[in-house]
Amino acid sequence: MMLEVKLPYLGETGEIRVVSVLKTPGDIVEAGEPLIEVEAEKTVYVIEAPRRGVIEKILVSEGQKVQPGDILAMIKQG
Amino acid sequence: MRVIDLGLSRYVEALEVQRRVHEEVAQDPSREAIIVTEHYPVYTIGKSGSVKNIVNLEAAMREGIEIVEIDRGGDIFYHGPGQLVVYPIIALKQHGLDVWGYVRLLEEAMIKTIGEFGIRAGRLEGYPGVWVGRKKIGAIGLRVRSGVAMHGLALNVNTNLRHFDYIVACGLHGMGVTSMERELGYRLDMEEVKRILLRYIASLLGVKLVEAED
Numbered sequence: 001m002m003l004e005v006k007l008p009y010l011g012e013t014g015e016i017r018v019v020s021v022l023k024t025p026g027d028i029v030e031a032g033e034p035l036i037e038v039e040a041e042k043t044v045y046v047i048e049a050p051r052r053g054v055i056e057k058i059l060v061s062e063g064q065k066v067q068p069g070d071i072l073a074m075i076k077q078g
Numbered sequence: 079m080r081v082i083d084l085g086l087s088r089y090v091e092a093l094e095v096q097r098r099v100h101e102e103v104a105q106d107p108s109r110e111a112i113i114v115t116e117h118y119p120v121y122t123i124g125k126s127g128s129v130k131n132i133v134n135l136e137a138a139m140r141e142g143i144e145i146v147e148i149d150r151g152g153d154i155f156y157h158g159p160g161q162l163v164v165y166p167i168i169a170l171k172q173h174g175l176d177v178w179g180y181v182r183l184l185e186e187a188m189i190k191t192i193g194e195f196g197i198r199a200g201r202l203e204g205y206p207g208v209w210v211g212r213k214k215i216g217a218i219g220l221r222v223r224s225g226v227a228m229h230g231l232a233l234n235v236n237t238n239l240r241h242f243d244y245i246v247a248c249g250l251h252g253m254g255v256t257s258m259e260r261e262l263g264y265r266l267d268m269e270e271v272k273r274i275l276l277r278y279i280a281s282l283l284g285v286k287l288v289e290a291e292d
Contacts, residue, residue, distance in 0.1 A: 009176065010176055010177040010178060011176035011177050011178025011179050012178045013178045014204060019125045020125070032224065034223070037125065037149075039125055039126060039151045040151075040177060041151070041177055041178060041181045041206050041220075042124075042150075042151040042152040042181065042207070042218050042219050042220060043150075043151040043177050043180075043219075043220040043221070043222060044124075044125050044149060044150055044151045044220070044221045044222070045177060045221075045222045046221070046222065046223040046224075048223070048224065
């Protein structure tokens with residue numbers, strides 16, 4: 001099964017930008033492990049793996065602007 | 079909510095306390111705490127920051143100012159004695175807050191606190207923090223993981239502002255910094271400012287504060 005990791009709503013923030021991509025396709029991740037860090041309003045917000053799985057795709061790169069609801073990564077389960 | 083007053087602390091030591099408490103709160107939100115401190119002189123560089131914003135590295139080294147790269151949002155900032163630093167380690171959802179709302183809450187607490195001393199400060203659209211004109215008096219830098227916020231705010235009370243001369247604070251050219259002391263022309267009682275700021279943070283979060291035992 002494929003799991004989409006989306007950027008949640010952070011409030012009426014200004015620009016949201018990806019500051020770190022911590023995983024690459026093929027990496028095995030545990031639930032709660034940090035995948036990507038975004039920054040808005042002087043806040044680094046950590047996107048974590050919702051479940052255990054293998055990173056299938058990372059859809060963003062450092063410096064890229066993103067919006068709530070955007071798919072950031074895909075995780076393959078099982 | 080527990081208040082952990084570290085007094086004067088080295089940045090990295092306080093960071094360890096923050097991380098320990100963050101881990102606790104991520105496991106059990108009833109362990110929320112507010113860490114209060116003043117740091118020994120240090121430049122901290124956030125995720126969006128660059129060492130290049132230390133424009134006078136030689137002077138910084140000569141005066142023994144530490145440099146630490148950290149995982150909070152924002153660019154470079156100075157912390158030192160006379161600056162009130164507050165790190166609420168809180169589960170945002172428990173307080174009905176998102177990132178935007180929490181940043182506004184911290185700004186509000188600082189604006190109200192310094193307002194009690196007769197300083198008119200406010201927000202600057204697009205530039206989180208608290209400003210007196212185009213000079214920053216209160217800074218914000220945060221990290222949210224597992225829904226739990228760490229890092230927090232820094233309010234210039236009696237800060238040695240000369241230490242800001244060696245950097246481009248927040249990576250912003252053409253904007254300055256100020257302190258309550260600079261605005262009022264006298265040195266403030268840190269304990270009094272601390273008490274008022276904590277009272278506003280607690281009231282905006284809707285919590286009661288208790289002195290921590292550890």
